[in-house]
Amino acid sequence: MSELTLTVMRLGFLAVLWLFVIVAVQVIRSDLFGTRVTQRGSARRGAPDRPQRQAAPPPQRQQQQPSGRAASRGRRGAPTKLVVSEGTLAGTTVALQGQTITLGRAHDSTIVLDDDYASSRHARIYPDRDGQWIVEDLGSTNGTYLDRTRLTTPTPIPLGAPIRIGKTVIELRK
Amino acid sequence: MSSTSNTTTISTIGPPRRRNTELALLVFAVIIPVFAYANAGLALSDELPSGMLSYGLGLGLLAGVGHLVVRKWAPYADPLLLPIATLLNGLGLVLIWRLDQSRRLAQLAKNAHRVYSASAPNQLIYSAMAVALFVAVLIFLKDHRILQRYTYISMVGALILLILPVFFPPVFGARIWVRVGSFSIQPAEFAKIIIAVFFSGYLMVKRDALALASRRFMGLYLPRGRDLGPILVVWAMSILILVFETDLGTSLLFFGMFVVMLYVATERTSWIVFGLLMSAAGAVGVASFEPHVKVRVMAWLHPFAVYQDPRPSWATTEQIAQALMSFGSGGVFGTGLGQGASDLIGFAANSDFILATVGEELGLAGTMAILLLYGLIVERGVRTALAARDPFGKLLSIGLSAAFAIQVFVVAGGVMGLIPLTGMTMPFVAYGGSSVLANWALIAILIRISDTARRPAPAPAPSTDAEMTQVVRP
Numbered sequence: 001m002s003e004l005t006l007t008v009m010r011l012g013f014l015a016v017l018w019l020f021v022i023v024a025v026q027v028i029r030s031d032l033f034g035t036r037v038t039q040r041g042s043a044r045r046g047a048p049d050r051p052q053r054q055a056a057p058p059p060q061r062q063q064q065q066p067s068g069r070a071a072s073r074g075r076r077g078a079p080t081k082l083v084v085s086e087g088t089l090a091g092t093t094v095a096l097q098g099q100t101i102t103l104g105r106a107h108d109s110t111i112v113l114d115d116d117y118a119s120s121r122h123a124r125i126y127p128d129r130d131g132q133w134i135v136e137d138l139g140s141t142n143g144t145y146l147d148r149t150r151l152t153t154p155t156p157i158p159l160g161a162p163i164r165i166g167k168t169v170i171e172l173r174k
Numbered sequence: 175m176s177s178t179s180n181t182t183t184i185s186t187i188g189p190p191r192r193r194n195t196e197l198a199l200l201v202f203a204v205i206i207p208v209f210a211y212a213n214a215g216l217a218l219s220d221e222l223p224s225g226m227l228s229y230g231l232g233l234g235l236l237a238g239v240g241h242l243v244v245r246k247w248a249p250y251a252d253p254l255l256l257p258i259a260t261l262l263n264g265l266g267l268v269l270i271w272r273l274d275q276s277r278r279l280a281q282l283a284k285n286a287h288r289v290y291s292a293s294a295p296n297q298l299i300y301s302a303m304a305v306a307l308f309v310a311v312l313i314f315l316k317d318h319r320i321l322q323r324y325t326y327i328s329m330v331g332a333l334i335l336l337i338l339p340v341f342f343p344p345v346f347g348a349r350i351w352v353r354v355g356s357f358s359i360q361p362a363e364f365a366k367i368i369i370a371v372f373f374s375g376y377l378m379v380k381r382d383a384l385a386l387a388s389r390r391f392m393g394l395y396l397p398r399g400r401d402l403g404p405i406l407v408v409w410a411m412s413i414l415i416l417v418f419e420t421d422l423g424t425s426l427l428f429f430g431m432f433v434v435m436l437y438v439a440t441e442r443t444s445w446i447v448f449g450l451l452m453s454a455a456g457a458v459g460v461a462s463f464e465p466h467v468k469v470r471v472m473a474w475l476h477p478f479a480v481y482q483d484p485r486p487s488w489a490t491t492e493q494i495a496q497a498l499m500s501f502g503s504g505g506v507f508g509t510g511l512g513q514g515a516s517d518l519i520g521f522a523a524n525s526d527f528i529l530a531t532v533g534e535e536l537g538l539a540g541t542m543a544i545l546l547l548y549g550l551i552v553e554r555g556v557r558t559a560l561a562a563r564d565p566f567g568k569l570l571s572i573g574l575s576a577a578f579a580i581q582v583f584v585v586a587g588g589v590m591g592l593i594p595l596t597g598m599t600m601p602f603v604a605y606g607g608s609s610v611l612a613n614w615a616l617i618a619i620l621i622r623i624s625d626t627a628r629r630p631a632p633a634p635a636p637s638t639d640a641e642m643t644q645v646v647r648p
Contacts, residue, residue: 005216006213006217006510006513007510009213009216009217010507010508010509010510010511012209013210014507014508014536014537014539014543016206017206017536017543018543020199020202020203020206020261020543020547021543021547021550023199023202024257024547024550025550027192027195027199027254028254028550028553089563091629091630092563092564095317107378107379107382108379112565
């Protein structure tokens with residue numbers, strides 16, 4: 001093989017290798033431009049976030065849902081997962097497998113809430129003997145709300161009903 | 175305060191699934207090693223190597239399986255991790271194949287009365303097993319938070335894996351191997367993943383005690399004595415590894431990983447200061463009376479002493495000198511694949527010293543590209559940690575990427591003469607089954623965490639009265 005061919009291949013290979021690196025860096029440039037930082041501190045804006053005002057229905061309650069999803073939700077059955085739909089933990093899901101789920105700022109909680117309005121042991125969610133899921137407020141300062149009512153006793157959770165703790169909203173889904 | 179900033183989540187606006195990008199990069203990542211293979215073959219024997227098609231197809235098949243599994247089981251995963259791992263693995267195969275062709279290495283093995291067998295086919299088999307492990311981890315580990323349940327079990331498991339090699343005879347001066355029949359594995363490679371699980375589970379629970387219960391002294395937060403316990407235990411463990419297994423790299427890897435995770439969990443600079451002081455004290459202490467480590471340190475300080483006329487008694491190996499000369503003769507653009515003389519390193523040329531072959535045949539430009547690829551894997555790991563929503567996932571991905579970064583640093587630094595040489599392998603590139611398997615598993619866990627982190631939040635359910643009117647009844 002001629003010296004020239006090998007030199008061209010050698011430099012060509014280095015060029016291709018660097019091209020890969022450059023393409024890879026291009027793929028992640030959205031990390032630099034167009035990120036969204038969710039921070040507990042930045043959302044702290046005072047009065048509108050206070051739990052007693054949160055009784056008002058949040059805007060997305062009025063949104064129309066695609067009918068296909070509504071149909072699939074029409075089935076009767078037990079919820080299979082707990083979904084955090086609002087707050088800093090939004091998007092977290094926990095599978096419901098008959099275990100008690102504790103909520104609060106304490107580190108050993110199942111869901112560690114990072115919410116100024118949450119107590120360290122705020123509430124717990126557990127199944128009763130019939131498999132119905134119950135939410136119980138554990139004497140929290142700011143209270144636990146099921147839909148719009150503040151909980152005073154352990155209450156069964158309907159599917160999809162929002163449980164509000166401070167700025168965090170939790171739902172049970174199938 | 176640590177508890178405020180620990181909850182920061184950084185997510186990307188825009189389409190979260192990047193599977194087609196990943197596929198394009200994967201095709202690229204398979205073509206580059208095939209090109210390198212053709213180049214090395216033409217340079218070595220003036221013809222395209224006969225195994226080119228099978229190696230290309232093999233690598234392509236592995237990449238394809240990996241991609242399909244990610245597409246099915248982790249659709250929101252980071253698009254860069256899999257292609258970069260594939261590229262590094264493929265380049266490693268080419269470099270190992272190129273060293274297999276060396277007559278010098280064959281002669282060396284013959285002189286030592288060993289059977290000289292080609293390593294590249296074995297490495298291809300290991301890679302296939304590793305991709306199988308990658309697939310298994312992605313399929314069976316549905317949620318990385320499951321690992322949190324095994325915090326203390328993984329501590330015991332990691333300790334057993336680390337202690338096990340003591341009971342086996344040393345291989346080439348270091349007790350890092352477990353030999354069962356004709357199989358031998360390096361348990362430390364797997365232990366690094368398991369111990370990252372333990373550290374993240376432990377630090378998640380203890381981080382406030384470690385960060386807040388401390389006295390301030392001269393600008394440093396001094397932790398309480400009882401909180402110092404775990405760091406002392408890990409330190410003692412890494413020193414014991416160093417003494418009984420004479421394995422410099424592993425002890426550095428574990429202690430370094432623990433200090434990094436401790437710093438990330440508590441945000442206290444004092445831990446870094448303590449960590450550096452303790453590792454320096456430990457390293458100096460052990461190096462001054464453990465003969466195997468002492469030889470390594472002397473070889474690092476005086477690499478060319480082996481060529482002096484009255485040869486000093488401690489200068490037994492010319493490996494480091496040969497590696498340095500490899501880098502030197504490579505220059506900026508290298509000698510070209512298959513045209514270097516890095517096989518002069520002799521023993522371990524295709525495992526611990528494989529970076530010297532990169533340095534000689536691809537030059538500074540190629541070495542930088544390879545190191546940047548490692549850097550990108552680490553960056554994606556750190557990025558995953560920033561985007562993860564749960565503290566355990568954050569700590570685990572930081573720990574795994576720190577372990578990866580430290581390993582690359584320890585190997586590259588050792589080969590280049592920056593730090594004393596240790597017996598560790600370059601992830602993905604170097605020859606070795608345990609290393610390839612463990613690193614593919616590590617990538618699988620990172621992909622699983624990044625899939626969870628980048629998955630968009632589910633839409634909130636409609637209110638109950640909307641449901642009453644929207645249910646379609648038959």
